[in-house]
Amino acid sequence: MDNIESLLHGFTIAVTLPHIGLMLIGVLLGILVGVLPGLGAPNGVSLLLPLTFGMQPVSAIILLSSMYWGALFGGSVTSILFNIPGEPSSVATTFDGYPMARDGRATTALATAFGSAAFGALVGVVLITFLASWVAQVALAFGPPEYFAVYFLAFASFVGMGGAPPIKTVVSLAAGFAIAAIGIDTVSGSVRLTMGIDELVKGVSFVVAVMGLFGIGELLLAVEEEFHAKAVSSKIEWREVFRTLVGLPRYGWALLRSAAIGCWMGITPGGPTAASFMSYGIAKRFSARKASFGRGEAEGIIAPETADHAAGTSALLPMLSLGIPGSATAAVMMGGLMIWGLNPGPMLFIEQKDFVWGLIASMYVGNIVAVVLVLLTVPIFAALMRIPFFITAPLIFIICTVGAYAVSNSYLDVLLMLGFGIVGYLFKKLSYPLAPLVLAIVIGDKAEDAFRQAMLMSKGSLAIFFSNALVATLVVAGIALLLLPLVLQVMHVRTIKPVLD
Amino acid sequence: MISRRALEFVTAALTGTFGAAVIVSSIDNGIGWSTAGVDAGTFPFLTGVIILIGSLWNLARGWPQSRDVVVSPSDLRRLTALFVPAVVFVAAIPLIGVYLASGCYMLGTLVLLHRFSLPRSLLIAAATPLALYLVFERMFQVSLPHGALGDVIGF
Numbered sequence: 001m002d003n004i005e006s007l008l009h010g011f012t013i014a015v016t017l018p019h020i021g022l023m024l025i026g027v028l029l030g031i032l033v034g035v036l037p038g039l040g041a042p043n044g045v046s047l048l049l050p051l052t053f054g055m056q057p058v059s060a061i062i063l064l065s066s067m068y069w070g071a072l073f074g075g076s077v078t079s080i081l082f083n084i085p086g087e088p089s090s091v092a093t094t095f096d097g098y099p100m101a102r103d104g105r106a107t108t109a110l111a112t113a114f115g116s117a118a119f120g121a122l123v124g125v126v127l128i129t130f131l132a133s134w135v136a137q138v139a140l141a142f143g144p145p146e147y148f149a150v151y152f153l154a155f156a157s158f159v160g161m162g163g164a165p166p167i168k169t170v171v172s173l174a175a176g177f178a179i180a181a182i183g184i185d186t187v188s189g190s191v192r193l194t195m196g197i198d199e200l201v202k203g204v205s206f207v208v209a210v211m212g213l214f215g216i217g218e219l220l221l222a223v224e225e226e227f228h229a230k231a232v233s234s235k236i237e238w239r240e241v242f243r244t245l246v247g248l249p250r251y252g253w254a255l256l257r258s259a260a261i262g263c264w265m266g267i268t269p270g271g272p273t274a275a276s277f278m279s280y281g282i283a284k285r286f287s288a289r290k291a292s293f294g295r296g297e298a299e300g301i302i303a304p305e306t307a308d309h310a311a312g313t314s315a316l317l318p319m320l321s322l323g324i325p326g327s328a329t330a331a332v333m334m335g336g337l338m339i340w341g342l343n344p345g346p347m348l349f350i351e352q353k354d355f356v357w358g359l360i361a362s363m364y365v366g367n368i369v370a371v372v373l374v375l376l377t378v379p380i381f382a383a384l385m386r387i388p389f390f391i392t393a394p395l396i397f398i399i400c401t402v403g404a405y406a407v408s409n410s411y412l413d414v415l416l417m418l419g420f421g422i423v424g425y426l427f428k429k430l431s432y433p434l435a436p437l438v439l440a441i442v443i444g445d446k447a448e449d450a451f452r453q454a455m456l457m458s459k460g461s462l463a464i465f466f467s468n469a470l471v472a473t474l475v476v477a478g479i480a481l482l483l484l485p486l487v488l489q490v491m492h493v494r495t496i497k498p499v500l501d
Numbered sequence: 502m503i504s505r506r507a508l509e510f511v512t513a514a515l516t517g518t519f520g521a522a523v524i525v526s527s528i529d530n531g532i533g534w535s536t537a538g539v540d541a542g543t544f545p546f547l548t549g550v551i552i553l554i555g556s557l558w559n560l561a562r563g564w565p566q567s568r569d570v571v572v573s574p575s576d577l578r579r580l581t582a583l584f585v586p587a588v589v590f591v592a593a594i595p596l597i598g599v600y601l602a603s604g605c606y607m608l609g610t611l612v613l614l615h616r617f618s619l620p621r622s623l624l625i626a627a628a629t630p631l632a633l634y635l636v637f638e639r640m641f642q643v644s645l646p647h648g649a650l651g652d653v654i655g656f
Contacts, residue, residue: 051641167562171516171555177548178523185530188541193526223583224576390615391625397587398603402633405599406643414591426512429571430505452539460534 007129010357013058014365022059023066023362027370028377030070034086035078035381039396041071041087041329042438043215046207047403049336057340058358064336065316065359066366068329069121072272072312073374074381076113076305081106081382089272089308092280096293096300103296107237110378111244112298113305114371116255119248120306121367123259124266124313128320128360136321136346144453145464149474151447153481154324155436157268160481163277164433172432176440177447179204186445187452199412206335206441207407210328212417213434215400217424223393236378251302254283258303262310267318269326271435272311279307313363319344320356324443328435331442503572509563513556520552586610598648598656600630 013019033044045064052060075087080097093113100109142150159169182193183203194200248255258279265275283303284293293300315326316333323345325331337344348356404417427434440447458464466472523545530542572580590606597605608626611617637643647656 050643167555167558171552171559174548174551174555175516175519178519178545178552181527181545181548185541188537190530190541192530192541193523193545195522195526220580220584223579224572388615391611391617393583394587394590394607394610395629397583397590398606398629398633401591401594402599402637402645405645406637409644411595411646414594418588418591423515426508426515430509430512432512448544451544455534456538460539 003130003133006133006353006357007361009353010359010361011365013354013358014062014362019059019062019358019362020365020369022063023366023369024373026063026066027070027073027366027373030067030072030370031074031077031374031377031381032070032384033067034071034074034076035384036086036392036396039399040075040214040218041068042210042332043400043403044071045329045332045336046210047399049207049332049339050403050406052336053339057337057342057352058355060336060340061333061355061359062362062366064333065363066369068312068333069363069366069370070373071329072121072309073114073117073370076117076308077110077374077378077381078385080109080113080301081378082385084385089276089312090304091273092276092304093301093308095280095304096295096297099294100296100298100301105296107235107240108244108298109296109301110236110375111241112248112301114374115245115248116251116258116302116306117309118367118371119255120259120262120308120310121313121363124263124310124317125360125363125367127263127314128317128363132317132321132356132360133349135317136349139322139346142346144450144457145467145471146474148447148450148454149465149471149478150322150324151443151450153474153478154269154318155440155447156478156481157270158433158436158439160484161265161268161270161274162433162436163270163274164431166485168430168432169436172427172434173436173440176437177444179209179437180441180444181448187449197412199410202408204416204441205407205413206332206438208404208413208417209420209441210332210438211400211404212420213424213427213437214328215396215403215424216417216421217428217434219393219396219400220421220425221428222389236375241375248302251299254299254302255306258283258306259310262307262312263314265307266311266314266326269315269318269324269435269439270311271315271327272308273435275311276304276308279303313367316359316363320348320359321346323446325439328438331435331439335442502570502574503577504568505571506563506568508571510560513560513563517553517556517560520549520556523549524553582614586614594646594648596648597650599645600634601648601650603633604630 030044033039033041045067048064048067052063071087075085075090076093078084078086079090079093080101083094083098085091085094097109097113155173158173159166162169178193183201185192191201261279262275265271265278280300280303283299284290287293287299289297312327315330319325319330319334325334334344342348342352400417401414404413407413424434454464465475527542527545527549531540532542532546533540586606586609590602593602604626607629608622611622611625612619633645637645
């Protein structure tokens with residue numbers, strides 16, 4: 001019951017006029033970056049980050065997280081109305097959302113998407129409310145070996161369940177760790193991996209990496225695909241919205257299943273994108289109306305949207321209670337936490353009660369604000385999409401450049417961003433996952449510290465990672481996840497071979 | 502025209518080179534175990550090894566892949582039309598500053614590349630640096646680079 005009390009206290013922090021104002025601004029900016037291709041939640045939040053340094057941490061996190069919710073909703077709008085996913089995680093929404101809208105049921109499609117998205121987010125927040133402080137309490141007993149094991153498990157789950165080619169995921173992760181190591185080593189004080197460039201002593205900021213990987217990379221992809229925004233009518237009929245929302249409980253089972261998939265993928269960092277695809281795939285496989293999937297089936301919108309938002313929300317659970325972000329955007333926010341002087345992880349629940357519960361309470365309110373705002377502003381943002389891309393593309397480029405520069409007033413960062421942009425384009429094109437790269441940049445130092453401290457405790461013996469039941473279980477689970485793709489491949493070959501013979 | 506094979510090759514070569522550089526650089530920092538604990542270079546060294554091995558694997562896997570064209574000539578043209586002016590814009594920043602560079606960049610792409618109407622292009626090209634100035638320099642007190650030209654004219 002402590003949780004309920006803390007939550008109520010959180011509401012007194014979150015529901016104040018300035019904070020509601022920040023939510024409105026955050027959600028609107030979020031929808032904007034969600035709608036614009038080339039700008040997404042991770043780099044949107046990074047852009048806003050330098051502007052929050054003067055704020056109270058709780059106000060700053062409310063602004064940033066509201067932007068995240070807005071971006072998640074905004075991505076769905078363009079998926080449904082234009083068949084252009086504004087966010088990678090809303091790709092699966094185009095499969096049935098756009099066909100339904102094209103058939104003249106745009107309002108139904110949007111309302112279905114927003115309704116199930118809100119449900120998914122709600123399940124995620126409820127989960128955080130009741131589970132986060134408990135997880136944090138368990139984590140208080142963690143020592144360096146346990147921490148390293150949890151990091152290991154998190155990274156292994158990317159390889160095992162992220163859906164991208166496993167070795168490409170491994171390369172992406174390891175590159176992130178190497179980038180995190182650039183600069184001064186906090187333990188020994190020696191300078192590492194600067195390759196002769198003195199300015200790199202300060203390290204590579206994750207904001208610069210995100211701006212390049214997601215911003216420039218996505219921009220290059222969008223230009224290459226050269227889409228033409230052919231919108232269906234974006235007029236909202238409020239009666240239809242109401243009727244759709246009232247009818248949603250009919251899909252109760254699909255909603256619950258998708259929310260469960262989303263929460264699972266959000267907490268074990270698989271991320272919203274993988275969650276939405278997985279949920280769509282499962283919904284299609286088990287649906288009685290399998291044939292109508294891809295032609296505007298409501299369940300085909302409910303499944304990815306619920307999972308997307310459930311994953312996006314619950315990605316904050318491991319960030320708050322363990323210091324391990326569950327998605328790229330959560331990683332950026334965690335970077336923010338560290339810049340504001342907070343230490344993400346279990347101590348947050350003891351030392352920064354107001355911050356944690358203010359944030360959790362704001363998630364309830366922020367999502368309601370987001371649903372209302374996105375419904376009200378659909379026509380405006382749809383009109384924005386009609387601006388030719390050759391105008392918005394250079395503008396987005398300028399914004400990313402200035403954003404990268406503003407991190408530490410460094411021209412080198414701008415050049416790095418360009419480099420990351422090319423890498424981002426190549427990686428996306430060849431399905432190397434980007435989220436593990438960003439995650440590794442943000443928490444690479446912490447993972448390394450945990451490893452080195454554990455090694456100090458054991459005087460250099462790896463046996464410490466099997467020294468008690470908890471740490472051994474975590475490590476074994478991690479290894480199992482790493483081997484999962486291999487096992488699946490062997491099984492796949494076995495089942496295919498007899499057919500070929 | 503770029504085939505999937507070529508792109509896989511370039512990317513794996515890129516990550517592999519990075520991995521090799523990380524390995525070489527971290528050996529300088531010392532790898533292994535000393536009295537102070539794990540040496541500074543150990544962890545980066547391991548990541549470098551993983552990157553290198555993974556890149557070799559990706560290279561081997563990427564090579565036999567189809568020679569499908571993944572970037573067609575028209576794709577490539579659009580890519581360069583965005584990327585080359587963008588690089589010129591970035592290169593111009595230290596000389597003429599962000600404000601002038603962004604204005605010229607907008608004007609150049611709109612008028613020269615896309616034959617957008619001149620008055621509207623001028624409007625957008627003027628509004629862009631103005632918005633940057635108001636948001637960054639005025640609202641959030643973040644000073645953007647004024648360039649060598651800015652030093653000369655005292656801005």
